Amino acid sequence: MPKRDFLAVTDLSKAEILELFRVARELKSDEKAAKPLAGKTLAMIFAKSSTRTRISFESGMYQLGGHALFLSSRDLQLGRGEPIKDTARVMSRYVDGIMIRTFAHSDVEELAEHATVPVINGLTDLLHPCQVLADMFTIEEALGGLEDRVVAWVGDGNNMANSWLNAAATVKFELRLACPKGYEPNREILETAMGKTRIQITEDPEEAVRGAHVVNTDVWASMGQEDESEVRAEAFEGYVIDRKLMRLADEDAIFLHCLPAHRGEEVEAEVFEGPQSRVFDQAENRLHVQKALLVKLLG
Ligand code: CP
Ligand code: NVA
Numbered sequence: 001m002p003k004r005d006f007l008a009v010t011d012l013s014k015a016e017i018l019e020l021f022r023v024a025r026e027l028k029s030d031e032k033a034a035k036p037l038a039g040k041t042l043a044m045i046f047a048k049s050s051t052r053t054r055i056s057f058e059s060g061m062y063q064l065g066g067h068a069l070f071l072s073s074r075d076l077q078l079g080r081g082e083p084i085k086d087t088a089r090v091m092s093r094y095v096d097g098i099m100i101r102t103f104a105h106s107d108v109e110e111l112a113e114h115a116t117v118p119v120i121n122g123l124t125d126l127l128h129p130c131q132v133l134a135d136m137f138t139i140e141e142a143l144g145g146l147e148d149r150v151v152a153w154v155g156d157g158n159n160m161a162n163s164w165l166n167a168a169a170t171v172k173f174e175l176r177l178a179c180p181k182g183y184e185p186n187r188e189i190l191e192t193a194m195g196k197t198r199i200q201i202t203e204d205p206e207e208a209v210r211g212a213h214v215v216n217t218d219v220w221a222s223m224g225q226e227d228e229s230e231v232r233a234e235a236f237e238g239y240v241i242d243r244k245l246m247r248l249a250d251e252d253a254i255f256l257h258c259l260p261a262h263r264g265e266e267v268e269a270e271v272f273e274g275p276q277s278r279v280f281d282q283a284e285n286r287l288h289v290q291k292a293l294l295v296k297l298l299g
Contacts, residue, residue: 009166023292035065088114152212157185169193178208
């Protein structure tokens, strides 16, 4: 069987995503029982910081009976200019899978092209598919299903927004995005998703959130954009998820944030800590869903 990579949500079919969630539910209810990855190693390359991704993949591999290697790209020869295609072929001789978090999405594609083991995207400037899998699982858990749900995205058209577009296109739910002018999602991803499901894009957060079942945001300046923080803070004024905005959503709506969050910037502290917030379930679900993914790809 050819190896499977997971670089984007669209690498899985809707049926595969729902099956993954079934396995994730099973693993979540019986956390440390099965060891399907005994003797297997996952290499984890990080060119950016991480709390959740690193710890959930590392603990997940351990719980499945396997082992994970944390590799900062600064310490690998990759950081001194060894080509990605050579790194991919060398690593494939040692490990059973590679997870990578880096800047350029094309680097991850190149790694996947030359690796003979599965490659998992742990975040690029373009996409964050593992997070959005966990987010969809969290919605299913909290609201009992994704179909007929309206998901609102308020803020930057960033890697998370792009992955939500891919998710909506694959699973077929309605997605409404409110982004300031100049901060829209990737055009190609947006247009492809628009051809597959109901996507609305506006500059007005109220329009996006009205009646939505999920209200979702992320930081205004992503990793690598620290220099733009001030300009972005001005552009995103008015894109804060506060109690007033939440009141426009469905009365049972949940609030999601991939974390880390900046209280008082993209989200009001009262919403973040409030009864509608599922942010810590969402963070926990990274572990369960990624374990299911690891079993599927490396098992
Ligand atoms: N949400 C997320 O990916 O968190 P980390 O950056 O801490 O991995
Ligand atoms: N958009 C954020 C997500 C962090 C998990 C970033 O790329 O920094």
